Amino acid sequence: MSSVRQIQVTFDCAEPRRVARFWAEVLGYAATPGPEEVTPEDDGSWAACVDPSGTGPRLYFQRVPEGKVVKNRVHLDVRVATGLRGDERLAVLEAECARLVALGGQRVRLLPADEENESCLVMQDVEGNEFCLD
Numbered sequence: 001m002s003s004v005r006q007i008q009v010t011f012d013c014a015e016p017r018r019v020a021r022f023w024a025e026v027l028g029y030a031a032t033p034g035p036e037e038v039t040p041e042d043d044g045s046w047a048a049c050v051d052p053s054g055t056g057p058r059l060y061f062q063r064v065p066e067g068k069v070v071k072n073r074v075h076l077d078v079r080v081a082t083g084l085r086g087d088e089r090l091a092v093l094e095a096e097c098a099r100l101v102a103l104g105g106q107r108v109r110l111l112p113a114d115e116e117n118e119s120c121l122v123m124q125d126v127e128g129n130e131f132c133l134d
Helices: 016-027 086-102
Strands: 008-013 030-032 046-050 058-063 076-078 106-111 120-124 130-133
Touching: 008 016, 016 030, 016 046, 016 058, 086 106, 086 120, 086 130
Parallel strands: 008 058, 076 130
Antiparallel strands: 030 046, 046 058, 106 120, 120 130
């Protein structure tokens, strides 16, 4: 029986470097290839970003010819307000949302707290991939 040691999350996209830069800023990751790693033969068909601490998964972005058509079946939850509740949680979510909108993200909607879940914000990255601020 094998044991998985690491995972990579792969995004299909039109502009891999642009999407990688966005996610690197969101998560505090380092984008690759950096300007010093780009070669004349590089066609920009891929990019990645990695957690500098080495603990988070690598995110890989690959160019595909087709555009995004439907809702993601898998999405990332960016956990910025873990353990917070009520107005304090909403303030943290709103502040992070404003930062990500300035990077090119888009706010979709607030999912208000209910009996089971705390509030979260649904957003989209620079190519329309959904994610949640949680």
